[in-house]
Amino acid sequence: MKTIRVRITAEELEAKRIAEILERAFEDDGNPVTIYEASPDGRIWSAEILLFDMEPDEASATVRDRVGADAFAAPLEAEELPDINWVEKSLEGLKPVRAGRFIVHGGHDRDKVVPGAIGLEIEAALAFGTGHHGTTAGCLEEIDRLLSLREYDGILDLGTGTGVLAIAAALKGRQSVLATDIDPIATKTALENARLNGASHLVKGFTANGMEDRRFSLYGPFDLVIANILARPLMKMSKSIGEHMTATATLVLSGLRVEDGPRILFAYRCQGFVLDRRREKDGWLTLTLVRGRKLA
Numbered sequence: 001m002k003t004i005r006v007r008i009t010a011e012e013l014e015a016k017r018i019a020e021i022l023e024r025a026f027e028d029d030g031n032p033v034t035i036y037e038a039s040p041d042g043r044i045w046s047a048e049i050l051l052f053d054m055e056p057d058e059a060s061a062t063v064r065d066r067v068g069a070d071a072f073a074a075p076l077e078a079e080e081l082p083d084i085n086w087v088e089k090s091l092e093g094l095k096p097v098r099a100g101r102f103i104v105h106g107g108h109d110r111d112k113v114v115p116g117a118i119g120l121e122i123e124a125a126l127a128f129g130t131g132h133h134g135t136t137a138g139c140l141e142e143i144d145r146l147l148s149l150r151e152y153d154g155i156l157d158l159g160t161g162t163g164v165l166a167i168a169a170a171l172k173g174r175q176s177v178l179a180t181d182i183d184p185i186a187t188k189t190a191l192e193n194a195r196l197n198g199a200s201h202l203v204k205g206f207t208a209n210g211m212e213d214r215r216f217s218l219y220g221p222f223d224l225v226i227a228n229i230l231a232r233p234l235m236k237m238s239k240s241i242g243e244h245m246t247a248t249a250t251l252v253l254s255g256l257r258v259e260d261g262p263r264i265l266f267a268y269r270c271q272g273f274v275l276d277r278r279r280e281k282d283g284w285l286t287l288t289l290v291r292g293r294k295l296a
C-alpha cells in the first residue's frame, strides 16, 4: 500500500494547533496525526498525517481541501514513505519505558508493569511526555528518589504536558499534586491521564503561563516543584518560582542542555537554592536544587 506523509513544520504551539485542525478534519478516516520535536532546542515542531493509496500531490490537495486553504500559512511537504507497518511503528514509539521504579506505558501494555514497579498509563494525545525523552526520564528518577526520602507539603508540576510527572509524584507519594501548563490541551490531557491512573482525586490542574497567576497562592507555597521546561523560560521564571516555594523547598529543573547548567544554577542561587544532584541523559540535564539545607 502506498503511504504518503504530509508534514507541516511550525513553532511548537502553532504546530499543535495545526495538528488539532488535521485531527478534526480526518477523524472519520482514522488517519494518525503525530507531533514531534524536530530541533534539539525543542522550538521547531511538526504536525504530520499519513494518507494512503494516493500520489503526493493528491495528498497535499486532500489536506488543503479538508482543512481549507488558509487554515495555516506554513507550507506542506508531501512524500512517499517506504513500505512500513505503521501501526507497529506507532506502537513502538509508545513501548513501555522504565525510569526509577516507574514504568510508563500505553493502554495496550498494562501487563508489562512488573511486580514492585509503579505503572503510569499515558495517553500522549497532543501533549509532551511519554517517558522516552531524557528530560522526562531524569525527572521521573528524581521523583522516585525524593519521594522515597520524605513527604513534601505541596507539590507542583509546572509544564505538565501529559501529566506524567504529576501522576508519578501523586502515586508514589500518595499525596496531592498541582499540574499546570501554558497549553490548555496539555492541561486537559494531564487531567484525563490522572483519571486513567485512578489519581484524579490527587491531581488538580489549571492552565497558566509560568507562575504569574493568583491561583498559585491558593495551592502554595510549594515544598517540591518539578519543572521540565526549556532553559530560557526557566531563567525568566526563577524569581516567581522562588517566591512560591517554602524556605526548605526542593526544586527539580529539566529541559536543559548540559551547557545551560551554570547560568541556571546562578539564577536559582539568587533565590537561595544550591545544587543537590545532577543527572545527564542523552545530552539533557536534570538538576535538583535545595533551599536552606543539604539533603542526606
Ligand SMILES: C[S@@+](CC[C@H](N)C(=O)[O-])C[C@H]1O[C@@H](n2cnc3c(N)ncnc32)[C@H](O)[C@@H]1O
Residues within 6 Å of the ligand: 127, 128, 129, 130, 131, 135, 136, 139, 158, 159, 160, 161, 162, 163, 164, 165, 180, 181, 182, 183, 186, 208, 209, 210, 211, 228, 229, 230, 233, 255
Ligand atoms: C518538555 S514538556 C514537559 C512535559 C512533561 N512535564 C514531561 O516531563 O514530559 C514542557 C511543557 O511545558 C509547557 N510550557 C512551556 N512554557 C510554559 C510556561 N511558560 N508555563 C507553563 N508551561 C509551559 C509546554 O506546553 C509543555 O507541555
